[in-house]
Amino acid sequence: MARQNQRITESQQSMLSFIQDYILTNGRPPTFRDIQRGANISSLSMVSHHLDALRDAGEIEFSEGSSRGVWVKGLPKPGDFMRVPMCGVITCDGEHGVPTPDADALRNAEDWIPVARSLVGNAKMEDLYALRASGDSMIDAMINDGDLIIMRRNFDYKDGGLYAVMLSDRNETTLKRVFKDGKKFKLKPENPRLKPFWVDAQTTQLQGRVVCVVRAM
Amino acid sequence: MARQNQRITESQQSMLSFIQDYILTNGRPPTFRDIQRGANISSLSMVSHHLDALRDAGEIEFSEGSSRGVWVKGLPKPGDFMRVPMCGVITCDGEHGVPTPDADALRNAEDWIPVARSLVGNAKMEDLYALRASGDSMIDAMINDGDLIIMRRNFDYKDGGLYAVMLSDRNETTLKRVFKDGKKFKLKPENPRLKPFWVDAQTTQLQGRVVCVVRAM
């Protein structure tokens, strides 16, 4: 039986760190010989042994019979993330409003924000874009100056969500929490200290849904 | 000269999509033979040709002479991200306050949140943990019910940052924006409608710094 089932030795630990660093640095797993060199293991068979031990200990997993098949458990994989194009600034000063970029603008953006897929639900990458909030005009929606706002085009309407709302009669686009109320929309600022108000559904367009707000500090 | 410097053919495009999908699904790049099978390319030499074309078009990059060396440009790499352990809930009702887990609690957390490294600056992974905000008691700090708060132990003090502040005389821990003001700390709620107040630096401990706030909707 494998004695190493519980604890791993020092050289196995250093091997594990090397493999993790290698993956983080190079974006792909190392070969056995990469590991031998990088973690100062004396022979290839030792690499193989230690890998077995690490797998028994539940630290790594690897697909046998194929190259570069080692992976450190729990390490994030590229598929856990998406890139979202950065498409401008929300000022909400009435003049600019909330920008709604088209497909071309999305594809050719120069700035891309990496975002965990778990944050954006089942949204397709083509439908997502990011905006930067400017000023404190969205403080009612609990959005602060500098916040990153991730928006989704082609959303499925969900009552009570935050939307980029276009009021065509006032020629104004803002972010508000939206509820359907017969032939009217109830627009409710996110801040509970402010009162909701109603608008006519005919003169109202929901241009995008706020999927996520990120504030780095 | 290579004609394909500008545009890529249809089969090259489908090859590119396959490679991207493969990386996202498997977490490592495909081999030439994987590509041949997966993208229905008739021969290995065609795979090689198309890869050259895609590289000339700036769509991919690859390290020659080593296996699984293809990478789609712009695709996020594991090194772009970190995992942050989820360590409980902030209620801020005076009874619980803001939890401050120790190193062991961090390592053995059951839930891990993937976070873009660009969000957390130069913080080490061991110093980061995540909390879930509960209730609207932190609305003054522009933090809403359900928000994900990423905290950092072992921070370097930065004037004007959001901190988990422990007031030992009141036996209370809350999140506030902090400024040094002689021998006192000025604690300023994030909401500009509320007034700041001062506390004695001696009876005050800064237990952690808020690095990032994430709100999924």
Place this chain on the structure above:
DNA sequence: GGTATAATAGAACAAAAGTTCCCTTAACCT
């Protein structure tokens, strides 16, 4: 001290994977 057991080193081997060559087919131009 001797024996059994595990750890180690080194090399050879086998499989996987990248590279190249040559011939065929299609497209294009005059």
Place this chain on the structure above:
DNA sequence: AGGTTAAGGGAACTTTTGTTCTATTATACC
């Protein structure tokens, strides 16, 4: 139609890389 050029197909070849085997050294136990 003929010739030139690009695209495609297939296979052989070389390098990279995973696997295994055996002889050797260290360790533990009696």
